[in-house]
Amino acid sequence: MSAELAPESEAELAEMVRAAAAAGEALSIRGGGTRGIGGAVAGRPLSLARIAGITLYEPGALTLVARAGTPLAEVEAVLAAEGQRLAFEPWDGRVVFGVAGVPTVGGVAAVNASGPRRIEAGAARDSMIGVRFVDGSGAVVKNGGRVMKNVTGLDLVKLLAGSHGTLGILTEVAFKVLPAAAETATLVFDGHDLATAGRAMRAALATPYGVSGAAHADGRTLLRVEGFPASVAHRGAALATALARFGAARIEPGPGPWAAIRDAGTLAGREGALWRISVKPTDGPGVAASLAPAEVVLDWAGGLVWALAPEAIDVRARLGVPGHATLVRASAAAKARWGVFAPEPAPVAALSDGLRARFDPRGILNPGLMAARVGVAA
Structure with missing residues (x-):
């Protein structure tokens, strides 16, 4: 295997990509090595670890800009010192993949890594207000800006989020940030079945009490409220009263189980295949029940179903409702059998192919990573 490429600047990265494109050499793009979703990429390793550092932080403007290789922990520490945070609560792939890498800004953006607070604050892409990236021809592209008003032109910011490095190699991301919560509390209902949990979570989101997390795991239905201490105490009690028809809830102060969720x-x-399934929240409990004997966790009030299933189960065939299922972790044989990403409908596939042809005409950026079947060209 060729030696790993490790550019130290965007200009050096662009030069490397141009050389690879001219030679028809595929590139396997690596951030912190913590998010192993996708098929294997047979390409020369390219690390963004040296393109790092926070380039702008204006707490008063709620804006932070960082290079792609910047460790996420560094960004979170800088924000915490000013009482701020990334509102979308990026999920940490190290847990399910069992790796010890370092999550990076570019990795978060590339996979649109979003956590339980998505129901209130949106996904990672909703907090991204600007990007810089190098496309598959080696051109440097900038879209968006460093302020929150950005409504002109093609929204490449949203396009790059979740593209897994197949349309361009991110070099810098600008984020909108928000104040951190002074206090957190979790309402816990014990013993709900999936259907009851789904109804309780949806009822909670219909109240005016600012629920920032709604999940069901291990037989517990969990609802999170955040904010100033007096507000959290009032809203927590009011929420418990509003949901009394679902049983008695206890209120647990502190961060709660949300990192594990x-x-x-x-x-x-x-053991087993770990799936990440996105459906309408009203469909989540039924989908989860249809996957028995899989073990499931509901997040986003049922809109996200994590399912640990036997590898022999065709999870997509059991959905029965609109949605999509990604095979996050499984053996190579299971990935080859089911595919990591769901096949796209023909019109969407045509759009995807057109975008890849535009941004990566030689097909050198993470080829095969987002194929519906491992080994099938993306």
Whole structure:
């Protein structure tokens, strides 16, 4: 295998990509090595670890800009010192993949890594207000800006989020940030079945009490409220009263189990195929029930189903409702059999092919990573 490429600047990266494109050499793009979703990429390793550092932080403007290789922990520490945070609560792939890498800004953006607070604050892409990237021809592209008003032109910011490095290699990301919560509390209902949990979570989101997390795991239905201490105490009590028809709830102060919910921690380190399924929240409990004997966790009030299933189960065939299922972790044989990403409808596939042809005409950026079947050209 060729030696790993490790550019130290965007200009050096662009030069390397131009050389690879001219030679028809595929590139396997690596951030912190913590998010192993996708098929294997037979390409020369390219690390963004040296393109790092926070280039702009304006707490008063709620804006932070960082290079792609910047460790996420560094960004979170800088924000925490000013009482701020990335509102979308990025999930940490190290838990389910059992690796010890370093999550990076570019990796978060590339996979649109979003946690339980998505129901309130949106996904990672909703907090991204600008990007710089190098496309498959070696051209440097900039889209968006460093302020929150950005409504002109093609929204490449949203396009790059979740593209897994197949349309361009991110070099810099600008984020909108928000104040951190002074206090957190979790309402816990014990013993709900999936259908009851789904109704309780949806009812909670219909109240005016600012629920920032709604999940069901290990027989517990969990609802999170965040904010100033007096507000959290009032809203927590009011929410428990509003949901009294679902049983008695206890209120647990503190951060609660939300990191484990975010990272599917209860399903990590165990045999089986781990699926990440996105459906309408009203469909989530039924989908989860249809996957028996799989073990499931509901997040996003049922809109996200984490399922640990036997590898022989065709999870996509059991959905029965609109949605999509990604095979996050499984053996190579299971990935080859089911595919990591769901096949796209023909019109969407045509759009995807057109975008790849535009941004990566030689097909050198992570080829095969997002194929519906491992080994099938992306």
